[in-house]
Amino acid sequence: MREAINEALHIAFNSDENIFMIGEDIATYGGQLRCSYGLVERFGPERVRDTPISEMAIVGAGVGAAIAGKRPIVELSYIDFLGSCFDQVLNQAAKIRYMYGGYVNVPLVIRTQCGAGLGNAAQHSQSLEAILAHIPGIRVVIPSNAYDAKGLLLHAIRDNNPVVFIEHKALYKKKCHVPEDPYEIDYTSDIKRKGDDVTIITYSAMVDRSLQAAEQLNSEFGIDAEVIDVRVLEPLDLQPLIGSAQKTGRVVIVHEACKKGGFGGELAAQIQEHVFDRLKGPILRVAAPDVPVPFADNLERQYVPDISKIIEAVTEVMNFHRSEV
Template identity: 50%
Template sequence: MAKISYRKAINQALAQEMARDQNVILMGIDVGGGQGGSGKVGSVGGVFGVTYGLYDKFGPTRVIDTPISESAIIGAASGAAVTGLRPVAELMFVDFVGVCLDQIYNQAAKFRYMFGGKAKTPLVIRTMGGAGMRAGAQHSQNLHPLLTMIPGLKVVMPSNPYDAKGLLIKAIRDDDPVFFLESKALYDMEGEVPEDPYEIPLGEANIVREGDDVTIVALGAMVRRAVKAAEALAREGIKAEVIDPRTTSPLDEDTILESVEKTGRLVVVDESPPRCSMASDIGAMVASKAFRHLKAPIGMVTCPHTPVPFAPNLEDAYLPSPEAIAAAAKKAVSFK
């Protein structure tokens, strides 16, 4: 298998699915790029170059640069989906989801329900989130808890290049709307990825590292930090099991519960503020369904309840660190 970046894995998934199915189209701000600038058309491929080269392969009728209007992008993509196309719409940053939230939670997510199961909405909304890139409070949030609470919407958070490709292919082939939340901090991360297309089921967690002392559940970019914490814990004789849910909706509750039943301890790592977070959601689920197996209080390692700071030292401190994750795990293991 070739070793490619998270960015390239997403690009590869898009190219292969567009080649396989002519109904797959791509639309968003600068997804082709170059219009009105000094470069040729197709020279940009989005703000982080994720869609670079697709315009040259598939042309302007399938790689559609849109006006700077999130409502127009998601409204048009939702309508295209119910008429038989499989649009992949890009929101430049997840922070902009508020501009088009009605089209997402009140329209696309409800079409199947409102029309008695007769309407399919095979729509993928790609976007990027997360802190650590010095992009400021309005371009650095992770809003997956907000999106996860919407019935009818699936939410995907790939943590590595292999998962990014397989999950995106599965999302494009899905007949329901899927929010595909990429971490911009991972775009340069490299890993082994098969050249041929493959699917990873939505709602199937990955046990990244096995252990029997404490369960650590981490999402998106936090998975790498959880693994670093687990490696540090192992040097102290503590065996941590690291679970990557991959998707927050549907959530693979069974894998998490089975792990907690084995370890008796849970730490959840979530790059979002603590109130109404996935950390609190997963913690509550385990407390209600596996309370008798718990040997210690559930630990939550989250961002503080503040906007993302712009100052580099404060932004670094804002994010859950491997040291904080390890400390929470050790506290759980040492609880008497």
């Protein structure tokens, strides 16, 4: 996925001079995320700028440049650092258009890294997408693979609204076929696997795990799961989720973020509002426990939802029987 993001950035810089990028260590070093390599050599230090460790000023400068007519890309090395710049996200980027009556656009992309799995512990491993999706005024894009990442990033860069583009650190090394030419992917949910028995709704690094779980469910239990990658939390493409839930009557939501207040709760609520009478059981959530991300290998592996937990939830909802009323 790293190469796909890098390619999208090169295409973007090559196509529009108003696009520039600021962030910590993004120039010669190529970014802590290792996604911006080659940009400064090709497009120069005026458009690819290393910054001091000043997340508030970095994100704020992105917002200000966007208002002033540029199309900045800000790299926030870890989504955890939202804590250091949240005012600029929450009260500036998200509010400006509405607050100024629709007369001022903020065409800003904040690329950042989320997720556990690499032993980075509590302050460098979080999944904070629900906090962002809760704030009206911000697009939230969270790809699960290299192909989607390239197409969604180019789409996000053309968006006239602030977008937080969340890359899971465990996906950077994952490979898939990515065409070299430019292409875009709209803000849509993606049905990754067709199935009739149960709907698994997921995103980011949990998509692969859900697909693996679906194969195992099929071979071991004869359960045919449909797997949907939401890809974009705002704007949410709800229709495929509703359609699938209507068809299967059973829904399991899988995300890596901790369960309490996670985006799974929002998805469950919206789905039941539309298909309550078609549901054959409760909508279950597979998520991390409500604790910070631990360091030790065995604890972290226990923290991140795995295939067995997905299978467990699916079999639970498959075996659910309504008690007589």
